[in-house]
Amino acid sequence: MLPGPDGKVGTVVVERQGTRQVLDAPYAASHVRSDGSLQASRISEQETAQSFGATLAALPARPTVFLLYFLTGKDELTPESTSDLDKILADMKARPVPDIVVTGHTDTVGSAEANDKLSMQRAERVKGFLTGIGIPADRIQVAGRGERELLVPTADNIDEPRNRRTEINVR
Amino acid sequence: MRWIFTALLSAFAAVALANDIGQVKVTKGEVHVERDGARIPAAVGMPIRQADRLVTGADGTVGVTFADNSLLSVGPNSALAVDRFSFDASTHEGKFDASLQKGTLAVISGKMVKQSPEAMKIRTPASILGVRGTEFVVKVADPGT
Numbered sequence: 001m002l003p004g005p006d007g008k009v010g011t012v013v014v015e016r017q018g019t020r021q022v023l024d025a026p027y028a029a030s031h032v033r034s035d036g037s038l039q040a041s042r043i044s045e046q047e048t049a050q051s052f053g054a055t056l057a058a059l060p061a062r063p064t065v066f067l068l069y070f071l072t073g074k075d076e077l078t079p080e081s082t083s084d085l086d087k088i089l090a091d092m093k094a095r096p097v098p099d100i101v102v103t104g105h106t107d108t109v110g111s112a113e114a115n116d117k118l119s120m121q122r123a124e125r126v127k128g129f130l131t132g133i134g135i136p137a138d139r140i141q142v143a144g145r146g147e148r149e150l151l152v153p154t155a156d157n158i159d160e161p162r163n164r165r166t167e168i169n170v171r
Numbered sequence: 172m173r174w175i176f177t178a179l180l181s182a183f184a185a186v187a188l189a190n191d192i193g194q195v196k197v198t199k200g201e202v203h204v205e206r207d208g209a210r211i212p213a214a215v216g217m218p219i220r221q222a223d224r225l226v227t228g229a230d231g232t233v234g235v236t237f238a239d240n241s242l243l244s245v246g247p248n249s250a251l252a253v254d255r256f257s258f259d260a261s262t263h264e265g266k267f268d269a270s271l272q273k274g275t276l277a278v279i280s281g282k283m284v285k286q287s288p289e290a291m292k293i294r295t296p297a298s299i300l301g302v303r304g305t306e307f308v309v310k311v312a313d314p315g316t
Contacts, residue, residue, distance in 0.1 A: 002306040010280065010304025013289070016297060023307070032297040052308045055246030055275040058232035060196035062279065063240040096196055097216040099236070171236050 001028045002048070005062075014038060061095050063171040068126060070164040072109065075121040078161070089133050092170060099171040100140045102126045107163035108147045108156045120144030122166045130168075191218035192256040193237035197244070201228030224252045227274065239265055241281030241291070249274020254294075258283055267291040276309045278302070 001009050003026045014021045014030040021030045021038050029043040043051075066088045068081040077085065092098055104123030106115040123142040131137050152162045195204075195217040202213040205224040211217075213225070219235055227233060227249045234244040239258040245251045250272040258265035265283035269276075271293060280302050283290040291302035295311050 002308065004279075004306050008305070010302075010306060011288075012303065012307050013301040015299045015301065030298070032295075036297070038298070048308065051310060052246065052275055052277060054232050055244050055249075055277045055308065058197045058199065058234040058244035058246070059277055059279065060234040060236045060242050060244070062242070063236070063281075097194060099194070171240055 001026060063169070064091065066091075066168040066170070068166045068168070069161060070122055070166070072107075072159060072161075072164060073118070075118065075125040085129065088168065089129060092130060092135060092168075093133055095170060098135065098139055100130065100135070101169040102130070102140060102142045103149075103167045103169070104142070104144045105149055105151070105163060105165050105167070106147050107160040108150070108154055108158050110157075112146055116144055116146035118144075119146045122164075126166045126168060190220050191238075192221055192253070192258070193219035193235045193241075195219065195233060196236050197232070197234030199232045200230030200247070202226070202231040202233040219253065221253060221256050224250060226250045237267070237281060239263070239267070239281035239283045241267060241283070242279040243269070244277045246275035246277075249276065251276055262286070265290055268294070270294040271309050271311055272296065273311050273313070275311075277307075278309070279306050280304050 001012060001023045003009050009024060009026050011022060011024040014023060016032060016038050019038055021040055023030055027042050029041045031039045031041050033039050069078045070076060071078060102123045104119035106119045123144050127140050127142050130140055150163050151165060152160050154160050195213050195215055198213050198215055203226045204211045204213050205226060213233055225233055225245050227245055227247055229247055231247055232244065236242055237256065252270045252272060254270055255266055255268040263282045263286035267283060267290060280291055284302055284304055288303040289301040293300040293302065293309060295309060
């Protein structure tokens, strides 16, 4: 078992002929002995690197979600998101054949129909940034969710900057 | 006539997409995908399907992403069969069965395991691993060592 980027460790249950071992600690390991029985053990970080270094180096980049925020009623980024953009685009560019889903959202100011349109414009705007750095358009799906999926739940006609966003899911 | 041809093409495209469960994102050295009795050299961008077998040579490694965001990588001198994969993007329910027949494997589990623990199972010649999360490695020792 390997710790994740946040240091947390998951759980794997190893089964062999009716016996089971639960592995849920960092570097916990299970070894099948030559007589077929399971032996609880640990694998050192060094041993992990030695036996699995090449394998681990081939893991694809982790799927990530990025958020970009927009000015009220517009498909223009906030100044903060404008300064985040370069870093986000650099991550996208580093991924070979990325699978990207861009989903636009709005706050609850304005009609549902207008917000559907605005959320799609926001998603298309972000798609434009991505194709602008050379990512093929056919690797990017876009959707506009309007005001259906509020990040911060609010009543109707509430100006909420955190809801005026576009989510970029990349794998 | 052209219209019919286009309609047929998009039907094939839809079928191809439905069968694609993952994609090769990383390859190094000698890597093949065995599919329907054919042995296809793996390349970045190649779709992966259920029943594919990933086979690497002494210098080969390959990394694959799957539809539920599971990540797998296979080390040198290895063989991994993707026995079964299904995933519902709405409910995040799914099944992922793979068999490491030889060599090494690294796994970062994805959305289906988050939704239902042990939705993913990895078989080795000696054991079955029920995956509740998240990052781990597996090695099948060479016979005779």
